[in-house]
Amino acid sequence: MSEKTPLLELKKLKKYFPVRRGVSIKAVEDVSFTINQGEKFGIVGESGCGKSTLGRVILQLYPQTSGAAIYYGRTLEEVGPKYLSHEISMLMEYQTKADEFYKKSLEIDKKADAVRKEKEALSALDTTNREVLKEIRLSKKLSALEFKSLELRKDASRHLREGSRTVGSLILCKDLPKIKELFSQSAAESAQATSAMRNLHTLEQEYQQLCIQGKKDPVLEGKITSARETIESHVALAKRYRQQAWDDYHGKDILPLTELTLDPEYQRKLDGNYETGINLGKLTRNEMRMLRRDMQMIFQDPAASLDPRQTVGKSIEEVFVINTDLSPEVRKERVMTLLEEVGLKREHYYVYPHTLSGGQKQRVGIARAIALNPKFIVLDECVSALDVSVQAQILQLLNELSSEKNLTYFFITHDLGVVKHFCDRIVVMYLGNVCEIADSKDLFHNPFHPYTQSLLAVVPRLRVGEHSTELVLEGDVPSAINPPTGCPFHTRCSQCMDICAKKKPKPREIEPGHFVACHLADKEA
Amino acid sequence: MAKTVLEVRNLVTTFRIDKKEYEVIRDISFDIHENETVCMVGESGCGKSVTTLCIMDLLPGNGRVISGSIKLNGQELTTLPRRERSALRGKQMGMIFQEPMTALNPLLTIGRQMTEGLMLHQGMTKKQAYDTAIEYLEKVGIANPKDRMRQFPFQLSGGLRQRIMIAMVMAVQPSLLIADEPTTALDVTIQKQVLVLMNKLKTDVSTGVLFITHDLGVVAEIADRVVILYAGCKVEEGDIAEIFANPLHPYTVGLMKAVPDVDAEEFDIQPIPGVFPNITEDIGGCRFHPRCPYATDLCRAQRPEEIEFSPGHTVSCHHVKEALK
Numbered sequence: 001m002s003e004k005t006p007l008l009e010l011k012k013l014k015k016y017f018p019v020r021r022g023v024s025i026k027a028v029e030d031v032s033f034t035i036n037q038g039e040k041f042g043i044v045g046e047s048g049c050g051k052s053t054l055g056r057v058i059l060q061l062y063p064q065t066s067g068a069a070i071y072y073g074r075t076l077e078e079v080g081p082k083y084l085s086h087e088i089s090m091l092m093e094y095q096t097k098a099d100e101f102y103k104k105s106l107e108i109d110k111k112a113d114a115v116r117k118e119k120e121a122l123s124a125l126d127t128t129n130r131e132v133l134k135e136i137r138l139s140k141k142l143s144a145l146e147f148k149s150l151e152l153r154k155d156a157s158r159h160l161r162e163g164s165r166t167v168g169s170l171i172l173c174k175d176l177p178k179i180k181e182l183f184s185q186s187a188a189e190s191a192q193a194t195s196a197m198r199n200l201h202t203l204e205q206e207y208q209q210l211c212i213q214g215k216k217d218p219v220l221e222g223k224i225t226s227a228r229e230t231i232e233s234h235v236a237l238a239k240r241y242r243q244q245a246w247d248d249y250h251g252k253d254i255l256p257l258t259e260l261t262l263d264p265e266y267q268r269k270l271d272g273n274y275e276t277g278i279n280l281g282k283l284t285r286n287e288m289r290m291l292r293r294d295m296q297m298i299f300q301d302p303a304a305s306l307d308p309r310q311t312v313g314k315s316i317e318e319v320f321v322i323n324t325d326l327s328p329e330v331r332k333e334r335v336m337t338l339l340e341e342v343g344l345k346r347e348h349y350y351v352y353p354h355t356l357s358g359g360q361k362q363r364v365g366i367a368r369a370i371a372l373n374p375k376f377i378v379l380d381e382c383v384s385a386l387d388v389s390v391q392a393q394i395l396q397l398l399n400e401l402s403s404e405k406n407l408t409y410f411f412i413t414h415d416l417g418v419v420k421h422f423c424d425r426i427v428v429m430y431l432g433n434v435c436e437i438a439d440s441k442d443l444f445h446n447p448f449h450p451y452t453q454s455l456l457a458v459v460p461r462l463r464v465g466e467h468s469t470e471l472v473l474e475g476d477v478p479s480a481i482n483p484p485t486g487c488p489f490h491t492r493c494s495q496c497m498d499i500c501a502k503k504k505p506k507p508r509e510i511e512p513g514h515f516v517a518c519h520l521a522d523k524e525a
Numbered sequence: 526m527a528k529t530v531l532e533v534r535n536l537v538t539t540f541r542i543d544k545k546e547y548e549v550i551r552d553i554s555f556d557i558h559e560n561e562t563v564c565m566v567g568e569s570g571c572g573k574s575v576t577t578l579c580i581m582d583l584l585p586g587n588g589r590v591i592s593g594s595i596k597l598n599g600q601e602l603t604t605l606p607r608r609e610r611s612a613l614r615g616k617q618m619g620m621i622f623q624e625p626m627t628a629l630n631p632l633l634t635i636g637r638q639m640t641e642g643l644m645l646h647q648g649m650t651k652k653q654a655y656d657t658a659i660e661y662l663e664k665v666g667i668a669n670p671k672d673r674m675r676q677f678p679f680q681l682s683g684g685l686r687q688r689i690m691i692a693m694v695m696a697v698q699p700s701l702l703i704a705d706e707p708t709t710a711l712d713v714t715i716q717k718q719v720l721v722l723m724n725k726l727k728t729d730v731s732t733g734v735l736f737i738t739h740d741l742g743v744v745a746e747i748a749d750r751v752v753i754l755y756a757g758c759k760v761e762e763g764d765i766a767e768i769f770a771n772p773l774h775p776y777t778v779g780l781m782k783a784v785p786d787v788d789a790e791e792f793d794i795q796p797i798p799g800v801f802p803n804i805t806e807d808i809g810g811c812r813f814h815p816r817c818p819y820a821t822d823l824c825r826a827q828r829p830e831e832i833e834f835s836p837g838h839t840v841s842c843h844h845v846k847e848a849l850k
Contacts, residue, residue: 046712387568392783392796417785421792458717460742473714
């Protein structure tokens with residue numbers, strides 16, 4: 001990887017499945033990492049560690065409980081999501097609400113001060129004269145007030161944070177109405193760009209159709225070029241408005257909304273929240289549907305993911321029926337080219353899935369996933385059900401496709417051998433939490449997390465007589481309904497310390513690009 | 526040499542599909558000795574599971590053993606009446622399946638299922654059977670065996686269920702244990718636990734184990750000897766160390782190259798080209814020739830016979846024969 005442009009960024013993504021009132025399965029817990037463009041990103045862990053759930057949450061097949069998945073494969077201008085204009089209209093409210101909350105909290109602070117003084121005066125008295133009961137009442141009142149003030153401050157900063165997603169630290173500026181104006185102008189331009197984009201899409205399909213029939217239409221070509229130009233100009237304008245807001249107001253006339261706002265560190269933090277990508281969780285159904293063209297999925301069981309009553313050709317063609325306006329002949333031609341691309345024959349268009357072998361069925365699954373030229377594919381254990389020789393064929397095919405089409409893979413697997421040689425970067429998950437993220441070579445050379453180490457130790461090796469009976473993990477994975485406190489792995493960890501049961505370790509970068517969430521890493525540092 | 530537990534000679538099995546007979550097992554022979562684990566390796570459809578079904582006499586209605594002999598502790602099985610054979614099942618031969626959930630009865634407690642076999646085959650009283658069951662549950666490393674005896678299969682995790690299956694089979698102390706992909710459905714960490722356990726129990730009970738798997742890593746860990754099958758034929762057999770150090774048949778070599786090695790620095794994915802044949806396909810000569818990089822006219826015309834490359838290491842390939850001359 002020479003250049004690293006992010007394609008997807010996960011920010012504290014959480015997914016809980018409610019079981020019954022107050023009880024939920026904590027499948028994915030605060031997962032944050034970035035997937036770069038063209039990367040083969042592997043994710044390993046035992047069953048129930050949340051790897052499949054994570055893949056599905058990314059594709060928004062499950063709604064996330066909290067956190068965000070930000071997609072950078074398309075710009076905001078291209079998609080023009082509806083949530084953006086809503087957020088822009090909310091900006092003023094965020095600011096005034098934050099202000100209000102903060103002022104309230106200050107008032108409460110004053111009250112608390114009064115109570116504190118009273119209490120101090122009381123405790124200065126001689127013990128015999130002290131009215132113990134009153135003192136207890138006062139300290140209770142004091143702590144209640146302090147708690148309330150803290151909550152209000154939290155509310156204030158939550159509103160600011162919410163606003164900063166759209167405009168960064170500009171949310172703190174005095175001139176927010178003007179900034180809002182500029183951003184809504186930018187959004188209006190984006191909306192125009194988006195509708196022009198849809199127009200272009202239909203035109204291009206017509207063009208494709210003509211190309212396949214071997215005809216040419218100069219008028220149509222002209223239309224396409226002009227549509228492209230319109231889009232470009234709208235996008236450029238949208239960008240310019242935003243840039244202007246940024247240039248004119250960034251860091252200027254900042255309101256003292258809370259005690260933090262004047263702190264440059266805090267401002268930088270808010271700037272860090274600024275989303276330049278698309279927040280997938282906030283898209284409407286239709287918008288997400290449009291984006292699904294970019295993001296596809298290949299499943300583990302190829303037989304179950306194909307309709308047994310539809311021929312292979314029809315199964316793949318459905319993708320085009322739903323997503324494009326291509327004519328039947330063109331669709332068929334496209335499907336046949338796809339079949340050839342994934343190493344099948346054109347004749348396979350007419351056969352039913354049951355006549356195919358497992359590897360061939362998986363190839364059909366792949367053809368269907370790449371049909372709309374996606375950018376990102378989630379591969380959920382897609383080679384686990386295959387025999388080794390077929391598995392190698394499919395991996396080879398996936399490798400070729402990724403370099404040909406610059407695809408980004410999110411490769412879910414439990415096979416460490418496959419992940420080592422297929423993926424560029426790997427994340428190890430345990431019970432919904434990220435244990436370790438590293439380049440694949442690095443992870444295998446220098447595994448840091450005790451869980452990664454024990455996983456590597458139990459992989460069946462291809463060497464005879466080199467199998468240890470040591471380092472076998474005892475017991476099963478704990479339940480995700482009631483995960484252990486502190487570090488989720490501490491119940492099975494051989495190097496468990498006192499702190500592990502109490503505090504959850506935060507990811508720490510022990511080497512460039514190598515993140516570990518373990519207290520041992522904190523101790524070393 | 527240890528006692529031979531199982532002796533399979535020239536086994537041929539056919540399946541009837543659409544009123545035609547197709548050979549699924551073509552002339553397979555191998556032995557299993559006491560305290561020995563023999564791994565049978567091959568891709569799905571190569572006949573490894575069918576071989577176990579032949580031994581257990583559990584072939585589906587359209588399957589038939591045409592010729593060959595299967596001897597368990599010197600007793601010929603193929604000519605034995607059904608009822609007598611069925612009496613051997615569970616007593617002298619135990620079987621562990623891939624998916625423990627489907628192998629256990631969901632309606633009965635673990636205790637009921639554990640004691641049933643013991644009372645039936647060993648003629649134990651309920652009390653004796655209960656104690657033995659507890660003893661074996663402890664042996665397979667299950668904590669609180671008394672509580673587990675009262676539980677139902679759905680209350681247990683996959684790893685626990687598989688351990689219970691193992692305990693159940695081993696408690697009867699069979700002389701032959703057949704394990705059909707017992708760890709495929711399990712996570713690597715649980716798989717390791719189960720493999721360590723099986724190795725331990727094998728010597729405790731002194732059983733011969735026929736272990737079916739497609740994972741060469743597992744083979745390297747558990748096997749004493751390996752039998753490699755391809756499309757119903759045995760292509761190679763040998764000592765585990767010998768096979769891994771010196772694979773002879775092109776198919777074995779291809780298999781080894783196709784597995785991504787966790788320890789290797791660099792790995793070039795080298796799949797075996799082509800598609801695994803369907804049983805209805807008629808392939809003359811060596812069954813592997815359409816996918817073999819070294820195939821010659823001889824391979825297409827004539828079926829290679831088994832030759833002994835070194836003591837205990839046999840292979841069926843024309844090229845090895847040529848090289849030996």
